[in-house]
Amino acid sequence: MPELPEVEALAAYLRERAVGHTVERFEVSSFSALKTYDPAPSAVAGLPVTGAGRHGKFLDVTFGEDLHLVVHLARAGWLHYRDAFKSPAPLKPGSGPIAVRVRLDDGSGFDLTEAGTQKSLAAYLVRDPAEVPGVARLGPDALAVDRDQFAERIRGRNGQIKGVLTDQEVLAGIGNAYSDEILHVAKMSPFALTSKLTDEQITTLYEATRQVETDAVTRSVGQKAAELKGEKRAGMRVHARTGLPCPVCGDTVREVSFADKSLQYCATCQTGGKPLADRRLSKLIR
Numbered sequence: 001m002p003e004l005p006e007v008e009a010l011a012a013y014l015r016e017r018a019v020g021h022t023v024e025r026f027e028v029s030s031f032s033a034l035k036t037y038d039p040a041p042s043a044v045a046g047l048p049v050t051g052a053g054r055h056g057k058f059l060d061v062t063f064g065e066d067l068h069l070v071v072h073l074a075r076a077g078w079l080h081y082r083d084a085f086k087s088p089a090p091l092k093p094g095s096g097p098i099a100v101r102v103r104l105d106d107g108s109g110f111d112l113t114e115a116g117t118q119k120s121l122a123a124y125l126v127r128d129p130a131e132v133p134g135v136a137r138l139g140p141d142a143l144a145v146d147r148d149q150f151a152e153r154i155r156g157r158n159g160q161i162k163g164v165l166t167d168q169e170v171l172a173g174i175g176n177a178y179s180d181e182i183l184h185v186a187k188m189s190p191f192a193l194t195s196k197l198t199d200e201q202i203t204t205l206y207e208a209t210r211q212v213e214t215d216a217v218t219r220s221v222g223q224k225a226a227e228l229k230g231e232k233r234a235g236m237r238v239h240a241r242t243g244l245p246c247p248v249c250g251d252t253v254r255e256v257s258f259a260d261k262s263l264q265y266c267a268t269c270q271t272g273g274k275p276l277a278d279r280r281l282s283k284l285i286r
């Protein structure tokens, strides 16, 4: 799933490539992906692209003065920028992975796509991004808080740090992948309880968050959309590296289930050498 750095990079790419161009056609192929009906998709045609940014992990493309296409790419969604489209024919409804296509006046444009059968990409055409429920609920951006605000947000929610860090209402932008990386850099157990963190641990976690997210933004911005996924994978130390050596200590990266996903960590670096128990699995056995 694209997180803060990838969405930031997609927005930066759109600012460079699409802003200033006029929309020729705004095509919707998957009507289940478009969650709004007013303003109609036809309202976008003829408007210039005037900006691109993000709210947490939501991408926000602005057309004209105040029309926003707000997109949550979900797990398998992506934005593909096309220098040219193969066919001028409009998309057929419900065909293939393309949910939305935006054609610009220079022949280029972009597709919002979603792989797989489970469709959860969500697009909204709104006058105000705050009309999108997921955007309205977002906490402050993970890169916009200082150390004390960070402490207040994290301590304001009781729970395991892995869950609290990825809770978009606590801090916006951190997802499953970079939270694994942040906890590895901070040398903290993903299951540590926020209520028990010392001031020093909060500071370490804050600094690790800034370091991991800022490094990833630096690596990602300037990359083409097509290259971002590889860049993200290449920069990972523990996430999605189960069975591979930890780059810090050489111990084997382990995996444990968490919520409906799994997380990766290094026992030597993060949990005093003790592997975490897989709670879901032990529940099944009992």
Ligand SMILES: [Zn+2]
Pocket (backbone or CB within 6 Å): 246, 247, 248, 249, 250, 251, 266, 267, 268, 269, 270
């Ligand atoms: Zn390690």
